[in-house]
Amino acid sequence: MLFRLLLILSLLVASPALAGKRIALSFDDVPRQRGAFFTPEERTQRLIAALARARVRQVVFFVNPGRLDLPDGVGGEGRIAAYVAAGHLIANHTFSHRSLNAISADEFLTDVDRGEAWLKGRAGYRPWLRFPYLHEGGTDKAKRDAVRAGLAARGLRNGYVTADGVDWHLEQLTTDAAAAGKTMDMKALRKLYLQMQIGAIEYHDAMARQTLGRSPAHVMLLHETDLAALYIEDLVTELRSRGWTIITADEAYRDPLGKAFPDVPWAGGTLTGAMAWEKNIDPPLSPLWISESVATHLFQRRVLKETASQ
Ligand SMILES: [Zn+2]
Numbered sequence: 408m409l410f411r412l413l414l415i416l417s418l419l420v421a422s423p424a425l426a427g428k429r430i431a432l433s434f435d436d437v438p439r440q441r442g443a444f445f446t447p448e449e450r451t452q453r454l455i456a457a458l459a460r461a462r463v464r465q466v467v468f469f470v471n472p473g474r475l476d477l478p479d480g481v482g483g484e485g486r487i488a489a490y491v492a493a494g495h496l497i498a499n500h501t502f503s504h505r506s507l508n509a510i511s512a513d514e515f516l517t518d519v520d521r522g523e524a525w526l527k528g529r530a531g532y533r534p535w536l537r538f539p540y541l542h543e544g545g546t547d548k549a550k551r552d553a554v555r556a557g558l559a560a561r562g563l564r565n566g567y568v569t570a571d572g573v574d575w576h577l578e579q580l581t582t583d584a585a586a587a588g589k590t591m592d593m594k595a596l597r598k599l600y601l602q603m604q605i606g607a608i609e610y611h612d613a614m615a616r617q618t619l620g621r622s623p624a625h626v627m628l629l630h631e632t633d634l635a636a637l638y639i640e641d642l643v644t645e646l647r648s649r650g651w652t653i654i655t656a657d658e659a660y661r662d663p664l665g666k667a668f669p670d671v672p673w674a675g676g677t678l679t680g681a682m683a684w685e686k687n688i689d690p691p692l693s694p695l696w697i698s699e700s701v702a703t704h705l706f707q708r709r710v711l712k713e714t715a716s717q
Contacts, residue, residue, distance in 0.1 A: 428612060428651045430625040431659035432466040433568065434635065435500055435537060437490075438474050438483030442578055442633030443585035447479050451486040453636035455493045461643040467656035468631065469500035469537040469566060472525035491531035496656055498535035498566055499526055507538060508545040508675070512553035519563070535566035535660065541628075543674035551674040564665060567678035568628040569615060572607030574600070576699045578632040580706045595709040600638050601645055603702060604629075606694040608646070611677060614690045618683040624654060624662040628677075 434454075441447050458466060468490050474480045491497060502521035505514070519536060526532050536558055544551030558564065577600060584591055608627060615623050629635055643653055669681040683690050695701045707713045 428622050428625075428649075429654045429659070430570070430608065430627055430646065430651055431654050431656045432463065432627050432629060432639075433469060433537070433566070433656060434466060434629050434631045435469045436474070436504065436575075437468045437470045437497075437500075437631045438480045438486055439631040440474075440477070440479045443581040443591075444633040445636060447486065448482060450631070450633055450636045451489055454631070454639065455489060457636060457640040458495075459493065461640040461653075463639075463643060463653050465494055465496060465655035465657065467496040467498055467533065467535070467566070469535075470497050470522070470526060471500050471502065471504045471539075472522055473503035488530075491529070495531065496533050497526060497529065497531045498533045498537065499523055499563070500537045501539055504539045506540050506542045507550070507554060508540075508542040508547075512544075512550045512557065515554055516557045516561075519558070519561070523561070523563075533656070533660075534561075534563050536563045537566040537568075538675070541568065541571070541675050541677070545673055545675060548670075548674070555668060564660070565678070566660075567626065567664070569623060569625045569664070569677050569679045570608045570611040571628040571677055572604040573697065573699060573702065574604065574628075574632060574634060575630045576702055577603060577706065578630065578634050580703060580710075581634065584706075584711060589711055591710050592712065596634075596706075597638055597641065599696075599702075599705055599709060600634050601642055603696045604642055605645055605649070607697055608651075609649075610691065610693050610697065611679060614683055614688075615679040617690065618679055618686055618688050619664075623664050623679065624659040626656070626659045 438447060442450065445453065468487065470487060475483045487497060499519060499522040501518040503518055505518055507515045544554060581591065581596065608625070612622055612625065646653065664678060667678060667682055669685040671681050671684045696705060
């Protein structure tokens, strides 16, 4: 009996695949525009409280300091400080959220520097850069490499993601529905949010395992949304029931994945997706709701109870 127990324990230690699935949470576009349900201040308070109730010790918020000048950015500096006071991290999402695919390497790095000028030296700061739209230069490899070199020269690393459930799209659908005065079935909305996020995470983990031969420390892309404020505790509970451990952003970015700079024809998206492409891995089929148009259809049918003819 004891021998068998020791054998099982040694297998668990020896095999990363059995050591459990790990994921950190990240939230982009801070301070983000308001959503359908809360003021930006209420959203921050609810998100902090929900993460605390869920016993999530540390997430990272990727900040666009330029958003502080927008109408919904008023008071944003205080809200960012509140996240940090609750134990969370902040990092750079560029000053004004411009796509690297649309501007030059120099213009992009200037936007990065403006972001750093606001962030560096603040409590909770980490030298991580999350590319807006996950655009890393598209087909322009010279631009991609110039930015990679520019970030390295600044001591910045890629705040990459390995899982993306297009939560921003569902948030937009709720914002549009609220603006149009439509009634939303909140139970159906919760279910759709959880299905989309869990489906995306499990899909990206399957792809990562196929590509790397192991389950990496994942980083989930989320946004500072009302939906996160409403459902992040439920998402964490559901993930744990499926064998996931929520890890800190610090732990996730210690994964050897951070040393990967895949060379693919189109630079952008999830890091593990690019690595799968580079290795010519045939990935598992993605769940349908990763497609924005399918998510829109499901939202209209389930949450708004609209029929196909409307
Ligand atoms: Zn963004």
